[in-house]
Amino acid sequence: MDMTQAEATGHPQIMDRCPPETIEGKESAAGQLFHASSCSLLDLFCGAGGAGEGYQRAGFDVTGVDIKPMLNNPHRFIRGDALEYLEAHGHEYDAIHASPPCQRYSTATREAEKHPDLYVKTRDILSGFDAPWVIENVIGAPYSHGVKLCGTMFGLDEDGEWIQRHRNFETSWLMFQPECNHLKTQRAITITGHCFLTVTKDCARHSRQGSFDLCQRLMGIDWMSRKELVQAIPPAYTEFIGRDLMRILKAKRRQSSTQATMTRAPRIDYERLKQRRG
Numbered sequence: 001m002d003m004t005q006a007e008a009t010g011h012p013q014i015m016d017r018c019p020p021e022t023i024e025g026k027e028s029a030a031g032q033l034f035h036a037s038s039c040s041l042l043d044l045f046c047g048a049g050g051a052g053e054g055y056q057r058a059g060f061d062v063t064g065v066d067i068k069p070m071l072n073n074p075h076r077f078i079r080g081d082a083l084e085y086l087e088a089h090g091h092e093y094d095a096i097h098a099s100p101p102c103q104r105y106s107t108a109t110r111e112a113e114k115h116p117d118l119y120v121k122t123r124d125i126l127s128g129f130d131a132p133w134v135i136e137n138v139i140g141a142p143y144s145h146g147v148k149l150c151g152t153m154f155g156l157d158e159d160g161e162w163i164q165r166h167r168n169f170e171t172s173w174l175m176f177q178p179e180c181n182h183l184k185t186q187r188a189i190t191i192t193g194h195c196f197l198t199v200t201k202d203c204a205r206h207s208r209q210g211s212f213d214l215c216q217r218l219m220g221i222d223w224m225s226r227k228e229l230v231q232a233i234p235p236a237y238t239e240f241i242g243r244d245l246m247r248i249l250k251a252k253r254r255q256s257s258t259q260a261t262m263t264r265a266p267r268i269d270y271e272r273l274k275q276r277r278g
């Protein structure tokens, strides 16, 4: 595994991260304002960074890991096996997100069983971590619970065209489920698999196609190739998850600093007090 970039980054130690308040504003790679913070997030199976971008907008310092080189990924990037990296370095991060490949569980995949079941393996490893975690995947993946997000929850539409792109987010903490508001004017635009890459007659039967430009705008992503966009999730989804995650981390941090103060509080020396009162 190529870990040279990880070594070069030299992440700070966990103790000094995630202050209760975030600090100054900063521009993200996709041109959005976000708050620079010392809360770190590991984005496993990161692809070109759709999920990572949402977390960055929510205030996280994102490091992505992918087995393939991802030259368009705008965040700190490490090339390597996601689960090997998780086992070796997961404890160095404040929070962890994983988007294992969905081909195994997607109804659009032919011979799905030929693809590895990385979802269960990922959850088995993440369950051993104290840090909060998230696993994102398609409907049909073996998640045990979570929130299902939809483009209509975030206004991902334009002139009556919209994306549904349902994805489940299994979280290690409790989140409330927002409601879909599917637009009834016409079928949603789909941005999946071979139909988006090479449109055939057959595609029109089960999906509505949009131009690359329209799909980029609906997704809220303008830095990826077509192939990368097909794999990505809209940053709006993880910005929503990330804001709740930030709230959890800050509460955790406040709780541990209160506990530390109470442990350090001086004990009352009643004997001395009695002597002084005479």
Ligand SMILES: C[S@@+](CC[C@H](N)C(=O)[O-])C[C@H]1O[C@@H](n2cnc3c(N)ncnc32)[C@H](O)[C@@H]1O
Residues within 6 Å of the ligand: 044, 045, 046, 047, 048, 049, 050, 051, 052, 065, 066, 067, 068, 080, 081, 082, 083, 099, 100, 101, 102, 231, 232, 233, 234
């Ligand atoms: C669904 S895509 C992730 C998309 C990403 N979440 C986004 O929003 O842009 C899954 C990624 O997992 C990567 N991948 C597959 N097996 C992997 C492994 N063993 N370790 C690391 N990455 C892997 C693929 O190269 C692919 O980029």
